Structure formats: C-alpha cells, structure tokens
Amino acid sequence: MVTAATKSLPERAAQLAAQPPVRRALDWLEQNTDWVTEQHIRIVEIPAPTFQEAERGRYLAGLLAACGIQVHTDAVGNVIGERPGQSEEIVLLTAHLDTVFDEIHEIRVQQKGGRLYAPGITDNGTGLATLVAVARALHEAGVRTGRSVVFAANVGEEGEGNLLGMRQLVQTYRPRLHAVISIDGAATDHIISKALASKRLELSVRGPGGHSWSDFGLPNPIHALARGVARFVRVPVPEQPRTSINVGEIRGGTSVNSIPAHASVKVDIRSESPAEIERLERALREAIQAGVAEEMAQARVKEVRLTIEVRELGVRPGGELPEDSPLLAAVRSADQFLGNRSRLERSSTDANVPLALGIPAVTLGGGGQGGGAHSLQEWYDPTDRARGLQRVLLTLLLMTGVLP
Numbered sequence: 502m503v504t505a506a507t508k509s510l511p512e513r514a515a516q517l518a519a520q521p522p523v524r525r526a527l528d529w530l531e532q533n534t535d536w537v538t539e540q541h542i543r544i545v546e547i548p549a550p551t552f553q554e555a556e557r558g559r560y561l562a563g564l565l566a567a568c569g570i571q572v573h574t575d576a577v578g579n580v581i582g583e584r585p586g587q588s589e590e591i592v593l594l595t596a597h598l599d600t601v602f603d604e605i606h607e608i609r610v611q612q613k614g615g616r617l618y619a620p621g622i623t624d625n626g627t628g629l630a631t632l633v634a635v636a637r638a639l640h641e642a643g644v645r646t647g648r649s650v651v652f653a654a655n656v657g658e659e660g661e662g663n664l665l666g667m668r669q670l671v672q673t674y675r676p677r678l679h680a681v682i683s684i685d686g687a688a689t690d691h692i693i694s695k696a697l698a699s700k701r702l703e704l705s706v707r708g709p710g711g712h713s714w715s716d717f718g719l720p721n722p723i724h725a726l727a728r729g730v731a732r733f734v735r736v737p738v739p740e741q742p743r744t745s746i747n748v749g750e751i752r753g754g755t756s757v758n759s760i761p762a763h764a765s766v767k768v769d770i771r772s773e774s775p776a777e778i779e780r781l782e783r784a785l786r787e788a789i790q791a792g793v794a795e796e797m798a799q800a801r802v803k804e805v806r807l808t809i810e811v812r813e814l815g816v817r818p819g820g821e822l823p824e825d826s827p828l829l830a831a832v833r834s835a836d837q838f839l840g841n842r843s844r845l846e847r848s849s850t851d852a853n854v855p856l857a858l859g860i861p862a863v864t865l866g867g868g869g870q871g872g873g874a875h876s877l878q879e880w881y882d883p884t885d886r887a888r889g890l891q892r893v894l895l896t897l898l899l900m901t902g903v904l905p
C-alpha cells in the first residue's frame with residue numbers, strides 16, 4: 502500500500518497522479534465529460550421520489566455492472582457495488598438516488614443556453630453521474646486500489662427518508678469502514694465536513710368536527726393550529742449560532758363548509774447548536790398547546806376538547822470531521838493539485854450519519870455549477886465538470902491507496 506501520509510499535501514496528490522493508471526483515469530474523466538452528461542440526463546429523467554427510487558436504482562445498477570463491478574440491492578433499496586482492493590477495509594463512495602419531487606411522474610431535461618433544467622438535475626443527478634463516472638474511469642484505466650471501494654446509490658436521503666439508506670450502509674459496513682465520501686449537488690468550492698443537526702416534527706390537532714353552520718361553536722383544529730403556528734413563527738431565531746425554522750407543510754379539513762376533525766403541520770428546525778434545536782422544539786410544542794388552549798377557551802362548546810399529537814419525522818445528528826483528519830488532508834491535497842479553492846462548510850447531508858459516529862466523512866459537490874435545488878427551476882451547467890470528477894477520484898484514491 503502507498504504510504505502517502507508521510508508526504509506533504511500537494512506532493513501526495515501529484516505523486517498519485519503521476520502513477521500511470523491514475524493518470525489514465527484522470528484523462529478518461531477529462532475526455533468523457535459528454536458521456537457523463539449524457540448519463541446524467543438519463544438518470545434524472547427517471548423519477549425517483551423518496552421511497553420510490555427502485556427504477557432509477559436499477560438503471561444505476563446497470564451502469565455500475567458495466568464497470569465489471571458485482572452489484573446487489575440491499576434490504577432498504579440501496580444499490581451497492583463493491584470493487585475489491587488488496588485489503589478488506591472500505592472507502593465508501595455514495596450519492597443519494599432520491600428527489601424531493603413527490604408529485605412528478607414524468608421528467609424531461611430541457612437544454613437552454615449552456616444549462617440543463619429539470620427537477621433533481623443537480624440534487625442529486627450530479628452526485629449520481631459523478632459516482633458512475635468515477636467507477637467507469639477506474640475500470641477503463643485498470644486502477645487497482647489498496648483499500649476496497651464500495652459504490653452505493655443510496656435511498657431515502659431527502660425529507661422523511663431521514664437518511665435511511667446511509668444509516669443502513671453504515672450499519673452494514675461499519676466494521677470495515679475507513680472513510681465515507683458522499684457526493685451531493687454541484688460545484689467544487691466547498692467541503693462539507695461538519696454535520697448540521699436538525700429535527701423534524703409533525704404536530705396534529707384533532708376534534709369531533711361538524712357542520713360549519715349548525716355546529717358552529719365547536720373548537721376547530723385548523724383554527725387552533727393556525728393560532729399555534731402564528732405564535733411559533735414569532736419566536737426569535739438567533740443569527741449566531743446559525744439556526745433556522747420552517748413550517749413546510751400544513752394539512753387538514755375536508756371541505757369549506759365543514760369544521761375539520763383534523764389538522765397537522767410539519768416543521769423543520771436546524772441549528773449549529775443542539776441546545777437551540779431543543780429550545781425551539783420546546784417553543785414549538787408550547788406554541789401549539791397555547792393555540793389549542795386559546796381556541797378551546799374561545800369556543801362556545803366548552804365540553805369538547807381538542808387533542809394534540811406530536812410525531813418525530815426525523816432527527817439528523819450533528820458531528821464534525823477533526824481539522825487534522827487524513828480525509829480532510831486528502832481533499833485539500835486534491836484541491837491543491839487541481840488548483841481548486843474550497844472552504845469548509847456545515848450542512849445536513851448523508852455525511853451526518855458517519856460523522857455522528859466518529860467515522861471520517863465528507864460531502865463534496867460533483868463539479869460544474871447548479872442552482873435552484875428543491876425547486877422546479879433547478880438547473881445544472883456542466884462547464885468544467887471534469888475538475889469536480891477528478892477531485893472526487895483523487896480524494897477517493899488518496900484514501901484507498903493505489904497499487905503500482
């Protein structure tokens with residue numbers, strides 16, 4: 502195995518890139534960005550909302566199998582291909598399959614100017630295309646690695662997936678897991694090495710419901726929830742530590758002239774500080790309770806009570822990669838070799854799961870530029886994507902080591 506750790510940073514990536522198989526892999530990526538973009542479009546045109554990733558997963562399985570990798574699908578739907586190295590230890594390279602677009606069943610990528618437009622084109626079409634490109638480059642160039650590489654297109658990263666696929670991967674591979682590189686979105690200007698903790702809750706209010714005219718005076722769950730939400734969104738949110746709240750979904754009722762029997766909200770709370778998440782969760786519960794109490798106090802019918810139910814939709818743990826981590830050194834070495842500048846960032850990604858367990862992990866962009874993630878105007882510009890592909894490849898190989 503290559504004892505890269507003793508070399509200075511820029512030297513390590515340069516020495517690695519000077520090995521003929523690695524040079525061939527880097528060149529392959531440079532010369533085949535059109536093929537990568539073509540695959541990128543095909544992947545994105547297969548809809549894959551969270552919990553419905555199977556068809557897109559099968560397409561990814563085919564692409565990985567074409568690189569001579571044995572591919573299987575695990576119990577939760579992760580598509581996994583292990584590329585054996587000299588040692589049993591694993592570096593996991595992974596990208597999530599799912600998108601946030603539940604209601605979209607047909608996707609056509611539109612090309613305008615240099616940009617590609619489609620929901621999910623960047624998040625995470627770019628990550629999946631990068632996963633496939635790196636697998637293909639290693640195959641075409643005949644690179645043999647020290648540690649083994651596990652390629653995984655994982656399920657359930659977004660929203661209520663709650664990092665399902667990543668949790669399963671870490672559970673399966675933990676004893677052999679040396680490091681995790683997750684690819685999510687575009688760009689090469691950042692290294693996500695800090696996990697942003699978050700909590701997602703659903704609060705439901707229930708009552709008997711009735712007719713809007715003849716039963717007027719009954720407490721109304723939507724009125725109660727609206728009162729509660731209005732209180733919650735007035736709670737101060739600090740700028741430091743950076744913190745956010747979002748009421749992302751509100752549901753309830755059956756018709757305009759019925760007092761609803763049910764109303765619910767889904768709320769996302771994120772912070773650099775776990776204490777802030779706790780504080781805001783308490784504030785949310787208190788606000789909804791106060792809204793319900795106010796609605797019942799004002800209702801003419803006093804003997805009817807509304808009930809509140811709180812359900813946890815997801816908890817994403819926090820964690821950080823230490824400044825002296827070899828994985829961080831590997832990304833920085835790749836950056837220096839490629840003349841790329843990047844900064845450390847905190848975000849909520851698949852890397853949360855390993856980082857919370859103390860397993861080295863980063864999330865990188867796949868290169869090119871993108872914008873409008875989680876919106877119908879999402880776009881991707883593949884210009885200069887080779888740099889992003891090469892950055893991921895070099896980081897991976899610095900972590901696996903390469904056999905001559």
Ligand SMILES: [Zn+2]
Nearest residue numbers: 624625685686
């Ligand atoms: Zn994503």
